[in-house]
Amino acid sequence: MAKQRDKVFPSRDAIVAFIRTNPGSIGTREIAREFGLKNADRVELKRILRELRDEGTIAKRGRKLREPAVLPPTVVADITGRDNDGELIASPTEWDEQTGDPPKIRIHIPRRSQPGTSAGVGDRALLRIEKSDDSEGAAYRGRVIRVIDHAKARVLGIFRRLPDGGGRLVPVDKKQAGRELNIAKADTGGAEDGDLVSVDIVRSRGYGLASGKIRERLGSLASEKAVSLIAIHAHEIPQAFSPAALREAEAATPATLAGREDWRALPLITIDPPDAKDHDDAVHAEADPDPNNKGGHLVTVAIADVAFYVRPGSALDRDALMRGNSVYFPDRVVPMLPERISNDLCSLVPGEPRGALAVRMVIANDGRKRSHRFHRILMRSAAKLNYAQAQAAIDGRPDDTTGPLLDPILKPLYAAYATIKRARDERDPLDLDLPERKILLKPDGTVDRVITPERLDAHRLIEEFMILANVAAAEMLEKKALPLIYRVHDEPTLEKVHNLQEFLKTLDLPFAKSGALRPSLFNRVLDQVKGHDSEPLVNEVVLRSQAQAEYSAENYGHFGLNLRRYAHFTSPIRRYADLMVHRALLRGLGLGDGALPETETLETLSEIAAQISATERRAMKAERETADRLIAHFLADRIGATFQGRISGVTRAGLFVKLTDTGADGLVPIRTLGTEYFNYDETRHALVGTRSGAMHRLGDVVDVRLVEAAPVAGALRFELLSEGRIAPRGRQGSRTTGDGPRVQFSARAKAHPDRSSRKKGRKPGNHKSGKSGKGKSHKDGKSRKDKSKQGKSGKSKSGKGKSWTA
Structure with a gap:
């Protein structure tokens, strides 16, 4: 029997070859089917696949297998240069450096390029790629689908006036640090000293300073409102809508009953943050009257019908895709859609008829969804509540608004949530406890305080209802065999x-x-x-x-939520992915105008998914950098003050400390830790002194003194006041790399400059900041090895504060 199996069982090479020819599209089931394996053969196949994964020969993404570190067919890439033949060379924008150097992509330029595909060095582009047998080191060849961002010919910086009336531009981008531009008197554009300005480079030469001309004054840095402008301009987040898009928005009219069911009598309500300006989701729940579902509930989630107004191929659609999502700053929102759409026609304000796409779900008494059905409706919101307001009513403190809603609306909502929570707890999604801070501003735009909002059952109720609706959308589109954009988390x-x-x-x-x-x-x-x-x-x-969550036309599940299929459906006002899901539902269910065109295929959706994943990360980075700059402004006049914090990052450059009261991140350079060598222990996430054994570890509570604040860069530098704990001898200063030898890293810690300066009667922080090393790994508050931590957007109604951002 064994001999017979040996004859038909595929070799390891054959299995790897089959995976290589079908990257990312096959799993164990497909391999078994290809080679005719059954029963005991499948057990052996799983064993071999496990060995291949452990060896690193193949990699697993969800349930699909591929070669390790293989790029998907569609990728966002940065064009980094040209080869000896003048052809463009690119590398993927998103790359896990722990897997090695990013692969090179050689870009093929056709004789006749399509509009929007003309790319150059420094551009960021969406590419269609395939494996290459290039002997000169380019692992892939590709073609440009569209250029996302062109190389910057404009510089953002601070204008410093000179006595002759001209000036210098000090760039705010750390990559351009030290590359000042000369601004002639005639080119200052009326800018004042200290203004944040946008400058066009008008001349660049191989010697001396390049010259620039001020294009736009963006404001004085004396106002924190200029801080968000730094991020907006630095990341080239579009602010102005095209005239055509604005005309379409102004011409739009309210939805009517034409092609819709009349649900205006159903008391749907919205529950949002108190400062929300748009309200795109409403909820309702009631006990299921079906005697076969005793203890069950009918849960309804209604979402603004954005697809009715933003038609495929329209100017509004083009602008929305270019943005990909709304971007939220403490002082402003850069919306995905004009206010006429987002804050008016598609905002589910109380008492006004609004078009919506609703899903009604039947929930069993064990909390599981039994069935669902989608409807295109005309609704009228019964009330607009905030989270604290809804929670206070349930806790016995109703106000004039919530009092009449308590028994007929709020109590059934919370009863349904209590039932749904049983299934949620049984599903056991990833449950990280990472409090999220919020910056509150004064009326003049300056920072008032930083708070940690309390997590209420009202938040969790909305999150679970939204997750149910998102799952229902993905299931419905799979049932209709329609391509869709999934929200995936590996x-x-x-x-x-x-x-x-x-x-x-x-x-x-x-x-x-x-x-x-x-x-x-x-x-x-x-x-x-x-x-x-x-x-x-x-x-x-x-x-x-x-891992980090992303959008993909290929489904490999959502690990963090522990769901096999998941799509974003509940926020089409602020996420393009949700708008695409709405269009697909309209097409699959025959619900009328605004449906997904037949021309949208799996290939085109893959391109869109790659593009909006990139814009989402751009938004998260801009939001994070703005928060850093605001806090640095807030603390700039407190140099020398002492704070308590917690070590939030450990790198070879030093320690990152997050302050307890504000959540601000700052660097303690390794050379300021003491008078001995410190080893970087990667396994324990610690720096350990070789002589004393003193250990500074990720998560330790420490006291620090603020030495320097650089508001424009959003950077803080601290002096560590706390002593390190004593590490067990024999384990310090090393890390394990796989199953190989232990590798040691050391860094010489010099005497702290501030300690020596105090002996000479100088105040802390008087030494030059440029020598502190603060810029080496402070770019986004993390070390290079911690890039996977990106993503506390806090705008998602499910999974707030987690790296995968549900």
Whole structure:
């Protein structure tokens, strides 16, 4: 019997070859079908695939297999230069550096290029790629689908006036630090000293300063409102809508009953943050009258019918795709759609008839969804509540608005949530406890304070209702066999899981992985440290082990939510992905105008998914940088003050510390830690002194003194006042790299300059900031190895504050 199996069972090379020819589209089932494997053969196949993954020969993404570090067919890439033949060379914009150097892509330029595909060095473009056998090092060849961002011919910076009436431009981009521009008197455009300005480069030469001409005065940095403008301009986030899009928005008229069901009598309500300006989702729940579903509920989620107004191929559609999503700053919102659409016609304001796409879901008494159905409706919101207001009413403190709503509307909503929560708890999604801070501004635009909003059941209720609706949308489109854009979140890589295991060993915490990787494995670890000093540390390290969520036309599930299929459906006002899902539902269910065109295929949706994943990350980075700059402005006049914080990052450059009261991040350079060598222990996320054994570890509570604040860059530099704990001898100064030898890293820590300066009677912080090393890894508050931590957007109604941003 064994001999017969040996004859038909495929070799390892044959299995790898089959995976290589079908990258990202096959799993165990498809391989078994290809080679005719059944029963016991499948057990052997799984064993071989596990060995191949452990060896690094293949990689797994969700349930699909591919070669490791293989790029998808559609990718956003940065054009970095030209080869000897003058052809453009690019590399992927998003790349996990732990997998090695990013692969090169050689771009083929056809004789006749399509409009919008003419690219050059420095541009960011969406590429269609395929593997290449290029002997000169380019692993892929590709063609430009569209250029997303052109190389910057404009510089953003601070104008410094000179005595002759001209001036200098000091760029705010760290990459351009030290490259000042000369501004002639005639080209200052009336700018004052200290103004934030946009400058066109008018002349550049090989010697001396390049020259520039001020194109636009953006405001004085004395006002924090200029801070968000830095991020908007630095990341080239579009602010102005095209005239054609504005004309379309102004010409739009309110939805009528034509082609819709009349649901105006159903008391749907909106529950949002108190400062929300648009209200695109409304909810309702009631006990299911069906005697076969005792204890069950009917849950309705109605979403603004944006697809009715933003038609495929229209000017509004082109502008929305270019933005990809709305961007939220403490002082302003850069919307995906004009206010006429987002804040008026598609905002579900109380008492006004509004078009919506609604899903009614039947929930069993165990919290599971039994069925769902989509409807295109005309609705009228019964009330607009905020989270605290709804929660106060349930907790026995209703106001004039919520009092009449308590029994007929709010109590049934919370009863349905209590039932749904049972299924949610059984599903056991990733449950990280990472408080999110919010910056509150004064009327003049300056920072008032930073708060940590309380997490209420009202938040969780809306999150779970939205997750149910998103799942229903994905299931419906799969049932109709229509292509769609999924919201996906890959499971952690084997390397990151191994690193997490090694770290948890240092805390004597077990992480026994057997079988498939599930969120529950991480939750068990998190449960063990609840209420302990190590809780923030473990939450942070588990967070860093996770992948980042993205949009994809290929479904590989959502690991963080522990869902097999998931799509964004609930916020089409501010996310283009949701608008595409709405259009697909209209097409699949025959619900009328605004449907997804037949020309939209899996290939075109893959291109859109790659583009809006990039714009989402652009928005998150801009939001994070703005928060850093605002806090740096807030603390700029407190140089020398002492703060308590927690070590939020450990790198070879030093320690990043997050302040407890404001959430501000700053760097403690390694050379200021003491008078001995410090080793970077990657396994324990710590810096350890070689002589004293003093250890500064991720998650430690420390006291620091603010030495320097650079508001324009959003950078803070601290002096560490706390002593390190003593590390066990024999384990410091090393890290484990796979199964290989232990590798040691050392950095000489020099005497602290501020300590020596105080001996000479000088105040802390008087030494030059440019020598502090603060810019080396402070670009976004993280080390290069911690890029996977991106993404606390806080705008998603599900999974707020997690790296994968549900």
